Amino acid sequence: MGELWPVPDVLAYLSGRWRTERTVRDLANGAEGRFEGITAFDALAEGGLLSRESGAFTWQGVTRPAERTLRYAPGSAPGTADVRFADGRPFHGLDLASGRHVADHPCAADLYRGEFTVQGPGRWRTVWRVGGPAKDLLLTTDYLRETPDARPTAEASPRSADSSGPPGP
Known part of the structure; x- marks a missing residue:
């Protein structure tokens, strides 16, 4: 992955x-799917962001519209976020100060474990491993900023002098 x-x-x-591209692999039966679309993170009046993902999901040769909405509220520590489902239920925390974050989310008897990595000012990735009695999935999502030149690079800069941080996946 790089730094x-x-x-x-x-x-x-x-x-x-x-721009959002996701692959979904069912590890139990080998089936694969793909989502392609856009995720817009728009400011909320009360603070934080509303994330709206929309696009097309193809599974077993059938393509259907797909969408998801999440809320990203300011977290308890500066620079972090508290991610919630659209209805307000908690999902996970998010702290990318190191460029990497791991989060767990129990869902009924299944466990979602997500790894978030920032690969540059206009590129980041999530990898969710979902395991339990109901699901055995691997979801890998790549995000590429639609207008990379519109975002100042001061918001995320490469690790320079100290490259001893955790390795990426």
Whole structure:
């Protein structure tokens, strides 16, 4: 993957529109799917961001419209976020100060474990491993900023002098 890019302020970094590509692998039966679309992170009046993902999901040869909405509220520590589902239920925290974050989310008897890595000022990735009695999935999503030149690089800069941070996936 290369070097991680520390992000001092998650909400400032995510703000804007991102081209979104996701692969979904069912590890139990080998089936694969693909989502392609856009994720827009728009400011909320009360603070934070509303994330709206929309596009097309192809599974077993059938393509359907797909969308998801999440809320990113300011977290308890400066520069972090508290990610919630559209209905307000908690999802996970997010702290990208090191350029990498791991989060767990229990869902019924299944466990979602996500790894977030920032690869530059206009590129980041999530990898969710979902395991349990109901699901055995690997979801890998790449986000590419639609207008990379519109975002100042001061929001995320490469690790320079200290390259001893955690390695990426």
